[in-house]
Amino acid sequence: MSLTPYKSDIIQIGSLTMGGTLPVRVQSMTNTDTLDTASSVSQCIRIIEAGSELVRLTAQGIREAENLAAIKKGVRTAGFETPLCADIHFNPGAAEVAARIVEKVRINPGNYADKRASFIRQELTDSGWMAELERTRERLMPLIKICTEYGTAVRIGVNHGSLSDRIMTRYGNTPEGMAVSAIEFLKIFRGEGFNRIVVSMKSSDTLTMVMANRLLVRMMIDEGMHYPIHLGITEAGEGEDGRIISAAGTGTLLAEGIGDTVRVSLSEPPEDEIPVARAIIKAVAGEACRVMNPVASLEQRKPGEKWFPQVYTREGERFMDESGEPFTGEVLTVTPSGLQTMGGRQAYDRVLNPVFNYDNPEQLAIGAAALLGRFFIARHPAGLCISNSGTVQGDALIRLAFSILQATEARITRNRYISCPTCGRTRFNLQEAVRKVKAATAHLTGMKIAVMGCVVNGPGEMAGADYGYVGAGEGKVHIYRGTEAVIKNVPEAEAPGKLLELISSDQERRTPVN
Ligand code: SF4
Structure with missing residues (x-):
């Protein structure tokens, strides 16, 4: 596959600029009740102090949307100019209220105007399809007008699993359905001359999230669109597994030059997401927090080709397989910077032996998954042997290798x-x-x-x-x-x-x- 020549436009979200070659931005979302002003303000401040450059809050109804004014006032009074974003599902009225208050509104094409997914397959004629799309356009018009008037940015946030019935009918719950769903909305906004947009394709599984984003980029390029992209694995879970799956998916796309902002969705206090997002970006993009020389996306191993990656251990110059026998096949030993630039079929059917230098197990897990994810998502290497010259050693390295295989669905060994x-x-x-x-x-x-x-x-x-x-x-x-x-x-x-x-x-x- 050719190098992705995608470069996003720079947009303004309140005091924050995003896109182009600017550093990849990090963000998180509150989990307080949006009607509870004091708790929401405190949590916004904790998230901002952890380094978040944007904070999202749920606004499920008009009352919650209205209360964003009090929350914003509390955050500003405390001296923080960080933009706030309202998260909207099912309720255009709430979006229209929030768009007058906060700097950004996130809407979900799967449930903004179309009927939500019922997972019941229905037939839809071309004229029925166009009529529903026109109804969506009409439903979006008030929001577009308000956002234009108030200078509010919009995120068109598509989630695998919450596509509309209309999209599901024609495309199923697929990366293509996700990308088409976003492009429809982007065209409606662009048709009205509105371009202060970020777009996202999220999924809880790495392959779907990666495929959907690559497809979105190709479709945007074909349409002459260059909107910034927000990245994230949804419902990533918690602890080491949540960090590894987030790093594997997000790191893959960042390496390809895709992604202008990141959220790591952990079932943990939201402020804990920020250092994880920063560590992923740093592992792939270094101190600049932006990959300047993206790699080409790796071609996927053909479906049906036999592939069952193994975990190996290293004893000096020898490599041992899972049964403790010496391994005599091909091993590719590589540094983290070598991983950053490696492409083509270099890792194909070889055992990958990255050598890291970490004393902190969490940093090692994030750094390794962020750099290795793309090889295992593409199903290339025959196995993985993680080496580390820092203090993390032994079984921890074996567990980490299995966890990376699990996160990329290369090999499932647990729930x-x-x-x-x-x-x-x-x-x-x-x-x-x-x-x-x-x-x-x-x-x-x-x-x-x-x-x-x-x-x-x-x-x-x-x-x-x-x-x-x-x-x-x-x-x-x-x-x-x-x-x-x-x-x-x-x-x-x-x-x-x-x-x-x-x-x-x-x-x-x-x-x-x-
Ligand atoms: S699934 Fe969880 S994060 Fe999503 S809307 Fe419900 S409670 Fe909020």
Whole structure:
């Protein structure tokens, strides 16, 4: 694949400039109730003090949108000029209020005007398609006028799993559907002469997120568009796994010169996301925080080609395979700067042996995943042997190698837990729920289990998960199998057990009786 010649335009979001060759910006989102002014102001300040250059808050209704004025005043009074962004789903009225108050509004094409995804496939004629698109355009007009008048920026934020029924009907839940959904909105805004836009394609899985962004870039280039791009893996989870998957996906695109701003969505206090985002950017782009010489995207290994990457260990000059036997195949030992520029088929069917120099395990995990992700997303290397001249040694390096293979879905050796970062819609302690769900299901392997804060967006955004644990109101949880809520309103204390019962009974039904 040829080098991506994408260079975004520079846009202004309040006091912040973004795009072009400016440093990649970092941002986060509050998880307070947007009606709780004091908590929201305090959390905005904590996020800003951690280094965030933009702060997003959920505005699910008109009242929340209106209260952004008080929150903005509190933040400004405390001496911070950092722009605020309202996060809108399903409620154009809230967007129109927020656009008069904050510097940026994020809308989701999957639910702004179109009917939200019901996951029921419907037929739509060309004329029906065009009529719905025209209705979307009309629905966007008031927002475009307000944003033009107030100088408010807009993020067109597409999420895999919350595409509209209309898009799903024609494209399915695919990277193409995501890119088409964004391009439709971009054309409507551009048609009105509005270009203060950022666009994003997010998914909880690295390959979908990477493919959708590459496709978006190609389609924007064809359309003569150069909008800045916001990057992120949604519902990345928590701890080391959340950091590794975020670094693998985001790092891949940053290396290709794609991405002007990053959010790492962890199920942790939002201010903790900022150093992770900075570490990812630094690992790929260095102190400039912007890759000046992007690499070409690696060609994907052909589907159906046999590939099962192994984890190796290094003893001096010898490499040992997973059974402890000496490995005699081809090994490519490479420095981090070598990884930054390596392209083509150099790693193809070879064991990759990067040599890092970290004393901090978290920094090593982020740095390694950010640089190695693109090779395993493309399914190139025959295996991975991580070496480190710093103090992180031994089993930690083996675990890290397996974690990178897991995050890129190169090799699944344990469950994948998807969990949302929470926001003002969350009505329970999600971090606690994640811990309980992990404990209840730790003996299983290869499952994708989602823990989501609300039924409004959770079910759509966990699409692809085998099972879901979704907050359904104060102290109540719905348990999902795929996209279907099969047990509803379970008291929170019983929910991890009910989830495990459901999984176990499904497994028993699938196990043939001799
Ligand atoms: S799933 Fe719901 S609670 Fe979680 S971040 Fe998304 S909107 Fe907020």
